[in-house]
Amino acid sequence: MAALTEEQTLIRDQARAWVTEQSPVRKFRQMRDEKAPLSFHADDWQAMIDMGWTGILVPEKYGGSELGYLTLGIVLEETGRQLTASPLLASAGIGAAALLVAGSDEQKQRILPGVVDGSNVVTLAVEEGPRHDPRQLSLAAMSRDDGLSLVGEKTMVHEAMAATHFVVAVRTSGHAGDENGMTLVLVDAESEGLTLSPLSTVDSRGYASLSFSDVKVSEEQILGSVNSAYVHLEQILDRARAATAAEMMGTAAQAFDMTLEYLKTRVQFGQVIGSFQALGHRAADLFTEMELTRSCMEGALQAIDAGREDVPELCSLSKTRTGEFIHHMSNELIQIHGGIGMTDEFDAGLYLKRARPLEAAWGNQAFHRDRYARLLGF
Amino acid sequence: MAEDLTSFRTQVQAWLSEHFPSSLKSNAAGIMEAAFSENGLSADAEQWRQSLADAGYGAPTWPKEYGGAGLSDSQAAVLSGEMANVGAFNPIPGLAGMGVTMVGPTVLEYGSEDQKLRHLPGIASGTVRWCLGLSEPNAGSDLASLTTKAQDDGDTWIVNGQKIWTSGADRSQWCGALVRTDASAKKRDGISFLMLKMDQPGVRTRPIKLIGGASPFCETFFDDARAEKDDLLGPLNNGWSVVKRLLQHERQSQTGAGAPSGSGSAALSIQDLAKKYVGTTESGELADADLRSRLTSHLMATKAHAMTGSRIREEARGKVEVSAAASILKNSATIVAQVRSELTIEMMGNQGLGWEGDDFTPEELATVRGWLSGKAISIYGGSFEVQKNIISKNILGLPETTQKG
Ligand SMILES: Cc1cc2nc3c(=O)[nH]c(=O)nc-3n(C[C@H](O)[C@H](O)[C@H](O)COP(=O)(O)OP(=O)(O)OC[C@H]3O[C@@H](n4cnc5c(N)ncnc54)[C@H](O)[C@@H]3O)c2cc1C
Numbered sequence: 036m037a038a039l040t041e042e043q044t045l046i047r048d049q050a051r052a053w054v055t056e057q058s059p060v061r062k063f064r065q066m067r068d069e070k071a072p073l074s075f076h077a078d079d080w081q082a083m084i085d086m087g088w089t090g091i092l093v094p095e096k097y098g099g100s101e102l103g104y105l106t107l108g109i110v111l112e113e114t115g116r117q118l119t120a121s122p123l124l125a126s127a128g129i130g131a132a133a134l135l136v137a138g139s140d141e142q143k144q145r146i147l148p149g150v151v152d153g154s155n156v157v158t159l160a161v162e163e164g165p166r167h168d169p170r171q172l173s174l175a176a177m178s179r180d181d182g183l184s185l186v187g188e189k190t191m192v193h194e195a196m197a198a199t200h201f202v203v204a205v206r207t208s209g210h211a212g213d214e215n216g217m218t219l220v221l222v223d224a225e226s227e228g229l230t231l232s233p234l235s236t237v238d239s240r241g242y243a244s245l246s247f248s249d250v251k252v253s254e255e256q257i258l259g260s261v262n263s264a265y266v267h268l269e270q271i272l273d274r275a276r277a278a279t280a281a282e283m284m285g286t287a288a289q290a291f292d293m294t295l296e297y298l299k300t301r302v303q304f305g306q307v308i309g310s311f312q313a314l315g316h317r318a319a320d321l322f323t324e325m326e327l328t329r330s331c332m333e334g335a336l337q338a339i340d341a342g343r344e345d346v347p348e349l350c351s352l353s354k355t356r357t358g359e360f361i362h363h364m365s366n367e368l369i370q371i372h373g374g375i376g377m378t379d380e381f382d383a384g385l386y387l388k389r390a391r392p393l394e395a396a397w398g399n400q401a402f403h404r405d406r407y408a409r410l411l412g413f
Numbered sequence: 414m415a416e417d418l419t420s421f422r423t424q425v426q427a428w429l430s431e432h433f434p435s436s437l438k439s440n441a442a443g444i445m446e447a448a449f450s451e452n453g454l455s456a457d458a459e460q461w462r463q464s465l466a467d468a469g470y471g472a473p474t475w476p477k478e479y480g481g482a483g484l485s486d487s488q489a490a491v492l493s494g495e496m497a498n499v500g501a502f503n504p505i506p507g508l509a510g511m512g513v514t515m516v517g518p519t520v521l522e523y524g525s526e527d528q529k530l531r532h533l534p535g536i537a538s539g540t541v542r543w544c545l546g547l548s549e550p551n552a553g554s555d556l557a558s559l560t561t562k563a564q565d566d567g568d569t570w571i572v573n574g575q576k577i578w579t580s581g582a583d584r585s586q587w588c589g590a591l592v593r594t595d596a597s598a599k600k601r602d603g604i605s606f607l608m609l610k611m612d613q614p615g616v617r618t619r620p621i622k623l624i625g626g627a628s629p630f631c632e633t634f635f636d637d638a639r640a641e642k643d644d645l646l647g648p649l650n651n652g653w654s655v656v657k658r659l660l661q662h663e664r665q666s667q668t669g670a671g672a673p674s675g676s677g678s679a680a681l682s683i684q685d686l687a688k689k690y691v692g693t694t695e696s697g698e699l700a701d702a703d704l705r706s707r708l709t710s711h712l713m714a715t716k717a718h719a720m721t722g723s724r725i726r727e728e729a730r731g732k733v734e735v736s737a738a739a740s741i742l743k744n745s746a747t748i749v750a751q752v753r754s755e756l757t758i759e760m761m762g763n764q765g766l767g768w769e770g771d772d773f774t775p776e777e778l779a780t781v782r783g784w785l786s787g788k789a790i791s792i793y794g795g796s797f798e799v800q801k802n803i804i805s806k807n808i809l810g811l812p813e814t815t816q817k818g
Pocket residue numbers: 544545546547548549552553554555577578579580581630789792793794795796797798799802817
């Protein structure tokens with residue numbers, strides 16, 4: 036754990052106490068079994084708002100506390116531990132980041148106070164195909180009298196059913212594959228011509244596909260300038276990657292703790308299984324990997340807070356390493372628990388099923404290895 | 414605090430411009446090669462060693478009375494940063510063998526005042542080289558099963574037995590040896606740490622040649638060798654705790670991932686080296702996509718390792734504790750260094766297969782030798798597997814396996 040300030044330590048302790056007492060993984064399971072329409076508990080979400088978590092990225096003049104990305108990461112790590120479902124990451128993390136990176140003062144003033152008090156839920160709509168590849172986006176935005184008209188599809192939009200607004204990356208010129216010609220627009224969820232179809236995914240979280248058929252967007256809804264949104268989009272995605280990595284760290288760390296506990300209690304051949312060296316060494320490997328991964332995850336968040344130039348490299352490093360770790364850890368979680376790990380009644384499966392969507396979000400390990408190499412010039 | 418460092422930095426800069434001979438600039442490898450050849454240190458290098466020793470900068474964090482400069486860790490960091498800036502290098506740790514990194518810190522902790530005064534200044538000035546006689550033919554990872562014994566002869570200890578893998582034994586003046594002083598006690602309870610002179614009739618060394626071609630270590634034979642009574646480090650039969658501490662210092666010194674082989678100011682980064690040997694596609698990507706992916710993973714592991722080192726230092730607020738984290742860092746440093754060597758010879762292709770001769774550049778040959786000698790990193794200082802035992806037992810609290818011997 037990075038050397039935390041007193042305030043950060045306080046927030047972490049509060050978050051840890053709250054998730055373990057008020058929103059343990061049992062509550063996530065209950066939500067899944069009840070097939071809750073928004074895929075989270077409204078009371079959990081309200082509690083997060085009341086604790087001020089939705090304002091962590093937002094400057095004071097828009098109603099937040101502007102404590103920064105590392106602080107948000109500290110909270111997300113704790114919610115990741117118990118798989119606590121909510122739009123915290125999607126809206127107060129990524130949605131807020133999108134406005135802060137690309138929005139005008141007027142747009143921030145209009146939207147961000149609502150993100151902080153929970154009346155607005157803003158979420159990013161980028162993906163169009165099975166693999167993350169922002170340069171390939173093709174959702175068409177045609178010029179009309181006083182704005183744009185959108186036609187096309189987005190998919191895997193996080194927390195879409197709860198959203199009041201979408202930040203949508205659209206193509207205003209050029210072709211799929213071009214970096215030029217992209218524009219970011221803020222679309223009201225109630226817009227005419229916009230249809231949401233919820234997706235039923237392996238992690239039981241809230242995602243939907245969006246279908247745009249002539250959705251009208253006025254000039255005030257355009258974030259930044261027309262045709263040159265790619266730079267902003269990359270910055271927003273890097274913030275999404277770094278924050279998602281923090282949640283992944285928490286989920287994987289909890290999987291590690293569950294595994295270690297089992298190694299110390301399950302007895303076979305007259306001894307606890309953790310006394311078998313084959314398993315002890317695997318635990319040692321996982322622990323080493325976890326410590327190395329944590330440094331990358333925290334380093335990326337700290338770099339964003341400090342406005343450093345190596346943010347893109349560090350975010351790809353963080354997303355790759357947390358992806359590799361949660362992949363390995365979630366598989367070992369099942370294997371080391373043996374048969375019990377395969378049962379739905381036991382929690383291990385919930386962690387495995389959450390791991391893969393988190394790995395895929397905003398670019399998987401392969402995507403970010405390729406990007407890292409390109410950023411380093413090979 | 415910040416002020417202190419600024420004025421200290423200025424002071425170091427002035428000292429360097431007065432004492433560091435520009436002829437030695439960026440030539441660490443040359444200086445050390447000469448030091449271990451027939452010729453010994455060049456006149457400039459000898460003068461530089463003496464300047465470092467006079468200032469206490471050979472072992473800068475040791476107290477002044479024992480040959481150090483009494484610097485804090487952050488002052489020492491300033492010193493090494495400023496030295497790096499002007500291309501200067503501290504040869505004293507290399508000259509002192511195991512003295513600066515391992516024996517010295519352990520003497521500082523366990524030694525009597527008299528022992529500190531007698532042994533530390535020679536180490537800190539780089540004039541007395543030390544080796545460590547721990548391993549024996551039948552006591553490697555299971556070091557506590559050692560059998561070399563020391564008998565109390567009234568005035569001296571009489572030592573008999575054999576050590577192996579003793580790095581630098583043939584070139585050292587002193588040896589820190591682990592010996593059995595009570596044969597009836599349990600394995601770990603009858604061991605003591607003894608310091609003895611190498612230049613005496615009872616000590617004989619035989620160099621062992623390694624797969625990389627060099628002979629950095631020896632078999633060491635003790636036949637009625639003598640050690641002074643007051644050269645027992647720490648209490649009698651308490652050598653196991655002394656050596657445990659010493660090995661932590663060793664691990665600590667091995668947690669950095671080291672400089673790339675053949676490094677110097679002109680050395681290319683590993684990705685540029687890859688481009689040079691393998692070539693690129695039209696869009697500038699490494700032509701071998703499989704290698705590119707593995708190289709990327711390696712660079713990420715390197716970065717993760719470096720960031721973890723800084724994170725642990727930061728959490729400890731500037732003071733790096735010899736701690737459990739060292740075991741993690743040792744294994745990760747091992748992986749980084751060994752994978753780097755493997756990738757480098759792979760990308761060099763046929764040029765990465767040379768042993769000697771003009772058909773290969775000096776850098777290519779150094780890479781091959783470095784690849785071979787680097788296989789030792791996962792064996793010494795507690796093997797890769799032993800580090801995992803330490804992590805699972807000491808950090809994770811898993812029980813020791815009942816199948817272990
Ligand atoms: C370059 C180099 C320099 C050295 N310098 C010195 C020196 O200066 N002074 C000195 O005293 N010694 C020195 N050594 C010796 C070094 O400390 C030993 O080689 C080391 O302790 C391993 O012992 P061993 O070689 O007998 O291997 P063994 O202990 O026989 O190990 C063989 C294999 O078994 C594995 N193994 C052993 N025990 C376990 C276990 N409990 N669980 C799982 N796996 C296990 C090991 O990891 C290894 O893979 C040096 C070695 C090298 C290579």
